[in-house]
Amino acid sequence: MTTSHGVKISRAGYGITTNTVEELVFSSGYGTIKIVKEGSGTLVVGAGDTETATVAHSQSFVPMVMVFVELNQGTGRWYHGMSNLPNGATDDGITVSSATYVDDTNLYLTLISSLGSSKTISYKYYMFGDTAEY
Amino acid sequence: MTTNYGAKVSKAGYNITTTDPRELLMSSGYTMLKQHSDSGSTIEINAGNQEGSVDFNHSLGYVPAFAAYIYGSNAEIQQLNNAMRLIPLSGGYKEGFPWVHAYATSSKITIDVKLPAPYNQTTTVYNSTDTYNENGMLTDGDITQWFIAGTGSAGGDDGSAIRWNNIALTQGQTITSATFKYTNLFTTAGCDIKFKVYGIDEDDTADFGGNPMGRTKTTEYTDKTQSANTNKFNFSDDWTDICQEIVDRGGWSTGNAMGFIFNNNGTVDNSHWLQVDVGDRISENMELTIVTTGSGSITFNVRVIIFKDKIV
Numbered sequence: 001m002t003t004s005h006g007v008k009i010s011r012a013g014y015g016i017t018t019n020t021v022e023e024l025v026f027s028s029g030y031g032t033i034k035i036v037k038e039g040s041g042t043l044v045v046g047a048g049d050t051e052t053a054t055v056a057h058s059q060s061f062v063p064m065v066m067v068f069v070e071l072n073q074g075t076g077r078w079y080h081g082m083s084n085l086p087n088g089a090t091d092d093g094i095t096v097s098s099a100t101y102v103d104d105t106n107l108y109l110t111l112i113s114s115l116g117s118s119k120t121i122s123y124k125y126y127m128f129g130d131t132a133e134y
Numbered sequence: 135m136t137t138n139y140g141a142k143v144s145k146a147g148y149n150i151t152t153t154d155p156r157e158l159l160m161s162s163g164y165t166m167l168k169q170h171s172d173s174g175s176t177i178e179i180n181a182g183n184q185e186g187s188v189d190f191n192h193s194l195g196y197v198p199a200f201a202a203y204i205y206g207s208n209a210e211i212q213q214l215n216n217a218m219r220l221i222p223l224s225g226g227y228k229e230g231f232p233w234v235h236a237y238a239t240s241s242k243i244t245i246d247v248k249l250p251a252p253y254n255q256t257t258t259v260y261n262s263t264d265t266y267n268e269n270g271m272l273t274d275g276d277i278t279q280w281f282i283a284g285t286g287s288a289g290g291d292d293g294s295a296i297r298w299n300n301i302a303l304t305q306g307q308t309i310t311s312a313t314f315k316y317t318n319l320f321t322t323a324g325c326d327i328k329f330k331v332y333g334i335d336e337d338d339t340a341d342f343g344g345n346p347m348g349r350t351k352t353t354e355y356t357d358k359t360q361s362a363n364t365n366k367f368n369f370s371d372d373w374t375d376i377c378q379e380i381v382d383r384g385g386w387s388t389g390n391a392m393g394f395i396f397n398n399n400g401t402v403d404n405s406h407w408l409q410v411d412v413g414d415r416i417s418e419n420m421e422l423t424i425v426t427t428g429s430g431s432i433t434f435n436v437r438v439i440i441f442k443d444k445i446v
Contacts, residue, residue: 007143026160028143034155034164040446061156068199068238068445077244078197078445079237124445126199129155129164 034129036063042073044120045113053109053123057102061131065107067100070122078124102132168442170198177204177247177434181254182310182427190243190438197445200243202236203437236438238445243438254428255310259421264297266342271408283329283396284322284406291398292406293329295346297339298422299391303381310425312377314394316369317419320408327360327407328400333376334393337385342393351395354379360407377424392422 006028010016014023021030037057045051057063068078081100099110107127113119140162144150148157155164170192177186192198233248269292270277281292303309314331321327332351339349354375373394380392409419 028159030159031145032160032166034158034161034166036155036164060154066199066201070446076197076239077237078239079235080200080202122446124199126167126443129158131156 031130033064035126036129037127038125040122040124042120042122043109043111044118045111047115047117048113050110050112052111055107055109055125056105057107057127059127059129062102062104062133064128064130064132065100065102066126066128067107067109068124069109073120073122165443167199170194170440170442172437172439174435174437177245177436178431179247179249179253179434180431181429182252184252185246185248186434187244187246188436190245190440192242192440194440194442194444195240197238197240198243199441199443199445200236200238201439201441202243202245204234204245204247204434232434238440243440245436245438247434249432252427253432254430255425256428257423257425258302259423260298260301261421262296262298264299264342266295266297266346267409268292268294268345268347271406280409281406282316282319282409283398283401284327284408285398285401285403287404289403293347293398294396295334295342295393296396296420297334297342297346297391297393299341300389301381301392301424302388303377303386303424303426304388305384305386306382307426309374309378309381310427311423312373312425313423314371314373315421315423318366319369319419320364320366321360321362322405322408323364324362325402325405326362327405328398329358329360329407330397330399331356331358331371331373331376332395332397333373333380334395335380335383336393337383337387338390339393341391346393347395349393349395352376352379357399362405373422 007026008016008024008028009026010018011023011025014020018024021027024030026032036059039055041053041055043051043053068080070076070078099108101108107125109123109125111119111121142150142161142163143159144152145157145159152158155161158164160166171190173190175188175190177188179186232250233246235246237244265280267280267282269281269286271279271281280294282294284292286292332355334346335350335352339346356371356373356376358371360369376394377392380386
C-alpha cells in the first residue's frame with residue numbers, strides 16, 4: 001500500500017491537492033529556510049585599512065547566511081550581499097573591496113578600504129538553520 | 135511552571151525532539167522569510183550605452199530583505215548566467231564581466247547593470263607617419279622642431295598637415311566620435327596660437343610626397359586658440375564632424391586615407407605652436423581615435439523576490 005501523509009498549506013485560491021510547489025505556502029515534503037539568528041551592526045574601517053566584523057553563529061554546522069549592507073549610512077540603500085560591492089560605480093564613489101564567509105564558528109564580514117578617510121557601513125545578517133556545505 | 139509549546143515538523147527519519155534545525159522542516163521556534171512578492175523584468179542596454187537599471191516597487195514602507203537573480207539569453211551574458219549567484223555578481227575583480235548591483239530602499243528594489251564598455255561600440259586608434267610641415271626651427275642648419283601652426287617672423291602663415299591611411303569606415307557610416315590627440319607639445323611664449331583645422335575634402339587623399347596644403351578643404355572645421363605654454367602639454371580636439379563629412383563623400387570607401395590641415399588663423403608674428411622633436415617621433419605623439427556604434431541591444435532578465443522581513 002502506498003502511503004501519503006504529511007502537512008500541506010496551500011496559498012489562497014489554490015487546492016491543497018496541487019502538485020505545483022509554487023502554489024503551496026508550506027509542505028512537509030519540502031524543507032524551509034529557518035532563520036536561526038539575525039542581527040545588525042556597523043563596521044568601521046580606517047583609511048586604506050582592512051576591518052572584519054565577526055559574529056558567532058552558535059551552530060554545530062556551517063550555516064547559510066544572507067547579508068545586506070548600507071554602504072553610506074543614512075542613504076537608505078541596502079545592497080544585497082557583501083561580496084564584490086560596487087567599486088566606485090555607485091554611492092558616491094565608494095571604493096571598497098569586501099568579502100563574506102562563514103566557518104564552523106563565525107560569520108565574517110571583511111571590508112577593505114582604499115579610501116583616504118575612515119569609512120563606516122551598516123550591515124544586517126540572517127543565519128539559516130541549514131548548512132552551507134554540500 | 136516552565137511552558138514549552140509550539141509546532142515542529144521534522145524531516146523524515148528524524149525525531150521531532152531534535153534540537154538540530156537541519157533536521158526540521160519547520161519549527162515555530164524559528165521564523166522564516168515570508169514572501170511579499172515575486173516578479174520579473176528585463177534590463178535592455180542599447181548599442182552605444184553602457185548602463186541600465188530596473189526598479190521593483192514594494193510599498194512596504196520599510197527596507198525589506200530580498201533575493202535577486204539575473205541572467206541572459208546570448209553568449210555575451212551567458213557568463214553571468216553561468217554564475218547564477220545572488221547578485222552582486224561581480225565588481226571590479228572580473229575584468230570584462232558586467233557589474234551588477236542590487237539594493238533595497240524603503241520604496242523599491244533597484245538592480246543596476248554596468249557593462250565593462252558601451253555595448254556594440256568599436257574604438258579604433260590610428261597612428262600615422264605621414265605628416266607635412268610648412269616650416270620648422272633651424273638649429274645649426276638642421277630642423278629640430280616642426281611648426282604645427284603659427285606665424286613666422288616675416289608675418290607668413292605656417293601650417294601643417296597630417297594623413298592617416300586604411301581608415302576602417304564604410305561610406306556614410308555614422309561616426310560616434312573622432313578625437314585627435316597630440317602629445318608633448320609646447321608653444322613660443324607670450325601669445326595665443328590661433329588656427330583652424332580642416333579635413334582634406336578628398337575621397338582618398340594621396341600621401342604627402344608633395345605639398346598638400348593647397349588641397350580642397352572640408353566645410354567642417356574646428357576653430358582653435360591655444361594659449362601660450364612653453365612647457366610640454368597635450369592637445370586634443372573633436373574632429374567628429376570633419377571626419378563625418380569626409381566619410382559621407384559619395385566616393386569614400388573602406389580603407390581610404392583621410393587627411394587634415396592646420397591653418398594659421400591670425401596668430402601674431404613670430405609665434406608658433408611647436409612639435410617637440412622631428413622625424414618619427416612626430417607620429418609617436420599623435421593619434422586619431424574613431425568610435426563607431428553598431429546596432430542592437432543586450433537584454434538581461436532579472437527576477438526579484440521581496441520578503442516581508444525588515445532589514446531596517
